Amino acid sequence: MCSPEESLKRLEEVFSATLARINSLILQPLVEAMWLCPCPAPEPSDPQGRECLRLLQQLHQSSQQLWEVTEESLCSLEERLRHPDTVGLESLLLLRDTNHVLQVYMEYIESYTSCVVVQAFEKAAKWRRDYWPGQLKALRKILWGLSTHGKVGTSLAQALRQPLTNHVQHYMFLLPSLGDTIEESDPARELVVHATTCFEDLQSFMKQALDQAVATQALWDTLSSKLRVALCTPARRLLQDSQDVPVTVTPLPVDRVLLFDDVLALLQGHSVHTFDLKLIWVDPEQDECTFRLLTPEEEFFFCSRDPQDQVMWWYKVTQAVCQALRGKKDFPVLGMGLEHAKTPSCRSTGAYTFLAEGRLCQATYEGEWCQGRPHGKGSLKWPNGQNHVGSFCQGLEHGFGICLVPQASEDKFNCYKCHWREGRMCGYGICEYGTDRVYKGYFQEGLHHGFGVLESTLQAPHPCKYTGHWKRGQRSGYGIQEDGDRGERYIGMWKADQRHGPGIIVTQAGVCYQGTFQADKMMGPGILLFEDDSLYEGTFTRDLTLLGTGKVTFPNGFTLQGSFVTGVQKGLHTQGVLDTAALPPDPSSTCKRQLGLGAFPVESRWQGVYGPFRDFVRAGCPGAMQEALLGFHMQSLKELRKSEQDLCSERTPPDDSVGRMEDILEEVLQHREPKALQQCLRKALSSSLHPLGKLLQMLMLTFQATYAGIGANKHLQGLAQEEVKQHAKELWAAYRGLLQVALRRKGQAPEEEEDAETRNLQVHGLVLPLVLPSFYVELFTLYLLLHETEDRLYNQGITNLSLFPDTKLLEFLDVQKHLWPLKDLTLTTNQRHSVVRDKCFLSATECLQKIITTMDPREKLEALERTYEEIEATVSRVLGQEQKLPMDDLLPLLIYVVSRAQIQHLGAEIHLIRDMMYPIHTGGLYDFLLTALESCYEHIQRNDMHRLLSCRDSREFR
Structure with a gap:
């Protein structure tokens, strides 16, 4: 009596030989029959013929792979039988690579059933009717009991299926026998049990696949040619038919319902409406006779008089949807292990084109879904070129998204990179318009709303920029507009996209206007400041031309009051009173006039x-x-x-920052x-x-x-x-x-x-x-x-003072001679050598220069404090004892240090420190020190400093 391993070896030998004969006697002639058709083309010219050829070639290839894996299995069995002591059972291909063997078997079954569905065997047999009658004797060797009176196509189909079915049945008998010969503790026993279970599942899968293929092939004969062309594909399988299990669909008028493994088809007369199963949601809630289906555009109900029929349809549709979402057929059989499965509410699946009228008509959506609505990440594309990619919620754009909208002009798009809420832009966004403008700011209900910047691109013919507030798509509130063509900037209030309320215009030429605007026009009186600090108070035109009653105040204090008229090419005409008796104005009331302080809180x-x-x-x-x-x-x-x-696009890894x-x-x-x-x-x-x-x-x-x-x-x-x-x-x-x-x-x-x-x-x-x-x-x-004039005088004084040696300057400043450091002093560890020519009070000079190295007013004041400390420390070293200097002695020394520090814009620095200083320092030490520095600044500007220049060649300074 043969052992199970020997029986398996014999089984593989027989099956390998059978596959070889099938390839040579059936599949190869079938393929050749399709190629050697009477038509002159090298392959069948009609679409059905080409499809049959493709399926037969695919089946031929699957059969070849099945023969190859059988040969590998046979070799592993022979090796095991030759060396039973050194080669274990786990070396058998059927045990060590069961999943691969099953995959090859399933591919053959898929190829075979596809041929059955489209009747490829029958169609191919017709091409060479004279060949097959002579092959019946050879076919009997492949399949015992083959009837010689049956149709050739049916006989070919049986000959290609029966050997495989018998071979799997023999596996199911021999593999358990092989397991009986192995001890419980042997690891190979697990492999045998796994292989046995897999081939049992394969047998169930094969039966189901064959039944579905036969039922699908029979269905096509019951349909009109129009419906058959619309629905018939080799890979499609019928799962349920309302003619077998009655069901009605409401509110749609439907004659027949067909459930396939990829679509749900509703037939009405000669028309058909198909629904992709990946885009069908089955409501898990159901009553005795009804359950609901959701699709991207429709909602309908399945109803049945018999509760069992309703449960059958609900179960079949649910399992078919789950199978379609997994992307492969169930193994071993449809629905096994999925009795309690539900169609997932949220899913990522293929594309869908909306057909119903509305804003999404003709748009194709691809991305994530939830209960029949775009939900999550996805993209919408319209035929006219409009595209939206981003986040969706219940069918509407919601969250961040990018949208391209084509414009009437060729190759022009509006690009919106925005946040969306319920289908409209809301929150922060950037919009690049096809009109060469870019908006960066906030939206509400699709309109500019809140703060935003609208700016023309560099290529725009008329450059402009608005920075400010918006209300429902219009400039409204406080905002800044710059007009590149006119060379002016408007600072002020807006209403309904027009300048309205108090405003300031600053021109590139340095002219400033402050007044009131109404409906984008200057209204009422205003003030006009010219670059030379002349002041006009009155009315004028939009281009800042004097017109009407007004008053001009000149920098020297003269005033001109009267009526002004500007004629074309005639210049300015006035009739009024010129007052030359006024005293020169205070500089702070002319060049330092500040605009807008009361107008814009x-x-x-x-x-x-x-x-x-x-x-x-x-x-x-x-x-x-x-x-x-x-x-x-x-x-x-x-x-x-x-x-x-x-x-x-693909998603990128999140940014940890x-x-x-x-x-x-x-x-x-x-x-x-x-x-x-x-x-x-x-x-x-x-x-x-x-x-x-x-x-x-x-x-x-x-x-x-x-x-x-x-x-x-x-x-x-x-x-x-x-x-x-x-x-x-x-x-x-x-x-x-x-x-x-x-x-x-x-x-x-x-x-x-x-x-x-x-x-x-x-x-x-x-x-x-x-x-x-x-x-x-x-x-x-x-x-x-603002302080350019004072700083100019100060810098001139510094330039003049730098021409004199230390001793002359100290003497001029009335610094007591016993305080003069006339010899080189030892620098402390926190001081450094300087490139400054003069050596007196060098450390204090360096401390003061640090004012310009920082932006913090407090740090500037600390540098000033260290300057005072270094002055006193230097004097203390000269005197050989601690010395606290009174202001009468300290101020001249500070003037000396300031002159040697040569800080270029000291006036601007002093006023910035004063305006931005910590309020707690007001009235304290820092305030006192800053006041002293201001005094030094003013002393250097004063006229009496020029006395030094006039006396430098006199005997007093020799």
Whole structure:
């Protein structure tokens, strides 16, 4: 009696020989029959013929692979039988690679059943009718019991199926026998059990696949040619037919329902409506006779009089949808192990083109779905070229997204990179318009709303830029507009897209206007400041031409009051009174006139910037609002980076540097001590991923839009100075808001509201030094322009004083001679050698020069304090004892140090320190020292300093 292994070997030998005969006697002639058709083309010319040829070639290839794997199995059995002591059972291909063997068998079954569905055997047999009758004797050797009176196609199908079916049955008999010969402890026993189970499943799968193929092939004969052409594909299998299990569909008028493994087909007459199973949602809730189906555009109900029929349809549809989503046929049989499966609510599947009328008509969506609606990441594409890629919620654009909208002109698109809410732009976004303009700012219900910047591109023929507030798509509120063609900047109020209310115009030529606008036109009286500090008060035209009654005040104090007329090519005509008796005006009332201070309260200028941050904090800093607030520095832009290439892309790994709101609030909560708080604020303000950093960036943008370029005008220094202080207040309020949110999330009591004095000290002492560097360039430029005249006189005095040696200058300044350091002094360890020519009070001079190396007013004052200390330390070393100098001695020495330090714009530095200094220092030591420095500055400007120049060649200085 043969052993199970020998029986398996014999079985594989027989099956291998049978496969070889099938290939040579059936499959090869079938393929050749298709190639050697009577038509002159090298392959069948009709589509059905070409499809049959493809399927037969595929079956031939699958049969070849099946023969190869059988040969491998046979070789492993022979090796085992030759060397039973050294080669274990686990070396058998059937045991060590069962899954691979099963895959080959399943591919053959799939190829075979596809041929059955489209009757490929019958069609191929017709091409060579004279060949097959002579092969019946050979076919009997392959398949015993083959009827010689049956149809050739049916006989061929049986000959290609029966050997495989018999072979699998023999496996199911021999593999358990092989397992009986193995001890329980042998690891190979597990492999045998696994292989046995797999081939049992294969037998079930084969039976199901064959039954489905036969039922599907029979279905095509019952349908009209039009329906058959619309539905018949080789891979499609019929799962359920309403003619077998009755069901009705409401509210759609349907004659017949066909459930396939990839689509649900509803037939009405000769028309058919198919639904992709991947885009069908089966409601898990059902009553006795009804259940609901959802599709991207329709909702309908399956109804049946018999509850069992209704349950059958619900079960079959549910399992078919689950199978379609997995992308492969169930193994071993449809629905096994899935009795309680439900169609997933959320899924990522293929494309769908909307057909119903509406905004999505003809649009194709590809991405994530939920309950029949686009939901999650996805893309929409319209035939006209419009595209949207981003996040969706219940069928509407919701979250970050990129949208391209074609314009009427060729190759022009509007590109929207925005946040969306319920299908409309809402939150922060960037829009690049086909009209060569770019908008960066906030939206509401699809319109510009809140703060935003609309700017023309570099290629635009008429450059312009608006930075300010919007209301429902129109400029409204406080805003800055720069007109490149006219060379002017408007700073002021807007309404309904027009200048309306108080406003300032600054021109490139240095001319400034302040007055009232109505419907984009100047109305009523205003003031006009010319570059030479002349002042006109009265009315004039839009191009700032004097017209009507007015008064001109000249820099020398003269006034001209009367009526002004400007004629075409005739210049300015006036009739009035010229007053030359007035005294010269105070310089502070002419060149230092400041515009806009009363017209635009600083608290209300940039509410469109502060507002979204206040709302964010007031709402408790929800993560859903964070990205809309910060723009797209977050993960969304990274996830959609490829979408700018083809508007549908792979996801990229998340950026670890992206700040999560939970981490931000935790950091705020953990760093509340003064030193830690300063470092925490410094880090936050330097990051665009932090709400405070983003707010500071936007405030910098508004500051530059107002005061850089054309706006660098000395008459705007007051506006700029109070704006910087207000920004510091708002940033501190934003920090306090974040802290209160962090405390509430931790269940802790919120901190008490600060009193005005405490808040003021924190703003000036902690926040202002941190934010001032962000505005320093534009702000200090305004100080330079405002104090240009004084600094020019001061610099001339410094230049003249630098011509004289130390002793002459000290004597002129009435410095007592016993205080003069006339010999080289030993420098302390914190001092360095200098390139300054003069050696007297060198350490003090170097300390004072450090004022220009920092932007922090407090650090500038500390440098000034160290300057005083170094002066006294130098005098103490000269006298050999500690010496506290009275002001009468200290002031001349300070003037000497200031002259040798040669700080170019000392007046601008002094006034910036005075305006931005810590309020607690007012009236204290720093205030006293700054006052002394101001006195030195004024002394160097005064006329009596020129006495030194007139006397330098006299005997007094020889």
